Amino acid sequence: MDLTLLISMIAAALIGTALYTIIGIVPGTDETAVIAPITLALVLAGIEPIVVLTFYLSAIIAHKLTDSVPVAVAGIPGGVMATPMVEHALVLKRYGESDTSIRKMVSGSVIGTLVSVPISLLLASALIPVSDVIKDYANPLLFAGAVLLALLSKNRWLALIIIIPFALLIQGLRSLYWSLNIVPEGTNVFISFFLGITIGPVIITLFDLLNKEKRTSLVRNRKNTIVFNETKQDKGFPNPFKILSPKEIGLSSLASAIGSFTFILSAVGTTTLIGELFSNREKDPVKKSSLAIACMEALANATYISGSLIPLIALGIPLSSVALGPANALFNAPPVFTLEHNLHHILSMGDFLWATLIGIGISLVLTYFVIVRYSKQICTFVFKWIPHEAILGLFLGLVLLLAFMDAGWMNIGGVLLIGLVAGVLHRWGVNFGVQFMVLYSAPWIISILA
Amino acid sequence: MSKIEKNLIIDPDIDEAVEYVEVWEDVVSIKDLVLSLIICSITTLGAYFIAPNEPPKPLFFGLFGAILGFAICSILIKPKRILESAKDGK
Numbered sequence A: 001m002d003l004t005l006l007i008s009m010i011a012a013a014l015i016g017t018a019l020y021t022i023i024g025i026v027p028g029t030d031e032t033a034v035i036a037p038i039t040l041a042l043v044l045a046g047i048e049p050i051v052v053l054t055f056y057l058s059a060i061i062a063h064k065l066t067d068s069v070p071v072a073v074a075g076i077p078g079g080v081m082a083t084p085m086v087e088h089a090l091v092l093k094r095y096g097e098s099d100t101s102i103r104k105m106v107s108g109s110v111i112g113t114l115v116s117v118p119i120s121l122l123l124a125s126a127l128i129p130v131s132d133v134i135k136d137y138a139n140p141l142l143f144a145g146a147v148l149l150a151l152l153s154k155n156r157w158l159a160l161i162i163i164i165p166f167a168l169l170i171q172g173l174r175s176l177y178w179s180l181n182i183v184p185e186g187t188n189v190f191i192s193f194f195l196g197i198t199i200g201p202v203i204i205t206l207f208d209l210l211n212k213e214k215r216t217s218l219v220r221n222r223k224n225t226i227v228f229n230e231t232k233q234d235k236g237f238p239n240p241f242k243i244l245s246p247k248e249i250g251l252s253s254l255a256s257a258i259g260s261f262t263f264i265l266s267a268v269g270t271t272t273l274i275g276e277l278f279s280n281r282e283k284d285p286v287k288k289s290s291l292a293i294a295c296m297e298a299l300a301n302a303t304y305i306s307g308s309l310i311p312l313i314a315l316g317i318p319l320s321s322v323a324l325g326p327a328n329a330l331f332n333a334p335p336v337f338t339l340e341h342n343l344h345h346i347l348s349m350g351d352f353l354w355a356t357l358i359g360i361g362i363s364l365v366l367t368y369f370v371i372v373r374y375s376k377q378i379c380t381f382v383f384k385w386i387p388h389e390a391i392l393g394l395f396l397g398l399v400l401l402l403a404f405m406d407a408g409w410m411n412i413g414g415v416l417l418i419g420l421v422a423g424v425l426h427r428w429g430v431n432f433g434v435q436f437m438v439l440y441s442a443p444w445i446i447s448i449l450a
Numbered sequence B: 001m002s003k004i005e006k007n008l009i010i011d012p013d014i015d016e017a018v019e020y021v022e023v024w025e026d027v028v029s030i031k032d033l034v035l036s037l038i039i040c041s042i043t044t045l046g047a048y049f050i051a052p053n054e055p056p057k058p059l060f061f062g063l064f065g066a067i068l069g070f071a072i073c074s075i076l077i078k079p080k081r082i083l084e085s086a087k088d089g090k
Helices: A003-025 A031-044 A049-066 A071-074 A078-093 A098-136 A138-152 A156-179 A191-198 A199-212 A212-218 A246-261 A267-279 A287-317 A349-385 A388-427 A432-449 B003-008 B031-048 B057-076
Strands: A225-231 B020-023 B026-029 B081-086
Touching: A003 A031, A003 A049, A003 A071, A003 A349, A003 A388, A031 A049, A031 A191, A031 A388, A031 B057, A049 A098, A049 A287, A049 A349, A071 A078, A071 A098, A071 A225, A078 A098, A078 A267, A078 A287, A078 A388, A098 A138, A098 A199, A098 A246, A098 A287, A098 A349, A098 B020, A138 A156, A138 A432, A156 A388, A156 A432, A191 A199, A191 A388, A191 A432, A199 A388, A199 B020, A225 A349, A246 A267, A246 A287, A349 B081, A388 A432, A388 B026, A388 B031, A388 B057, B020 B031, B026 B031, B031 B057
Parallel strands: A225 B081
Antiparallel strands: B020 B026
């Protein structure tokens, strides 16, 4: 490995960690919506693939850990993945144990990472022979994935029925662009449609504001009151293995191992399901909640690491909810990456190991240090100085830019349309996984139907 | 503090003149949100169009524009969050 590359990788890991430590704390930000566009931009900008991977890995570790920090500090989730932890953090707060929440979280995160990295790498190596077979069946597999995720989603019949109409919408827009010569025939507009789906829930809320009847029910006159818990900050650096009880270490390791094997399933779903399952047998409320928090944070890391690394190393197609969401740009970002030419094909096993070591290593150590010492200061800074309006502006600006770059002015309307439909679907309980799988398999679905 | 003075103090949490709304799990004011969307769109697309036409420069300029818009909005707009602190156990 040459020195300049190594330095760029370290720099990428540092930037990813710093950026997503802040973004993670901002309330309500969805992982896909904040990680995918920036990774995408780096890919399109022509940054070395291994450097982008390092950046991405450091980003998910930092984001996963810091999005649970506001849960402990103020009882509000920093992201979707942190939502299941809220009730347990509130129990600990009631018993005067808010400090415990943070310590259990960071330690759980360390365990989850240490367990899932080797398991993911081993599992990926074991699955590599399968990738030759998978290559020929990528499209039917992605379609089967859409059906599977639809069956697992909240409103399964609704999600199933919507697969074909949604594929029609996507292919319909694409062939309209071809017939108008906006993009060359056969070029599938992908990136901006992907972002349209991601930002769908926001777009539909913005449309609601223009709808008079809806608007009156949405508008209120109160600001958001955030109550901080008074916590003591640690002076030294507690050993994560001493913070957790032997039982917590054992169960959170086991949970992470299971979470790594179920990499295909939804990360939030797995975290909630296994986390609750493991903590339910503990009767004492304080012990139960701290066990749940440790397990869930470990799981959050494990599902993200395995969901990114296994499909990247072994399969080359995004067959997991994480790969379809935040990691999407690493699989498909035309013209730089396509399903036939992406990180899976470009990087060697050694490259993956280096990126994992540097990206995950730097991010884990730094976030551990920063959160143990400065969790409250960072939360105060973000809550006080970063307006939510600016974040929404930033992401809509990015969507606008990439929509225009993909297919001109008309595509801004197209992306708005996709966002509107995706937002309604999301509200109806059709999760992102189903929608992304349909986006991938739309050309195949339509060619089969035609 | 006299009684009259007390009545003059308006509860800072309630502001009848401003319309707040919850988007993406946090509260924003509609006016500021529109302002922010306009600023970020202009800076992002503006930077994209003034960039020299050799890839990937337009993308880089666009990204820089987006971040510039974000910075401007962060300075102009105040977050709609009120921070309070509470002791554990309540």
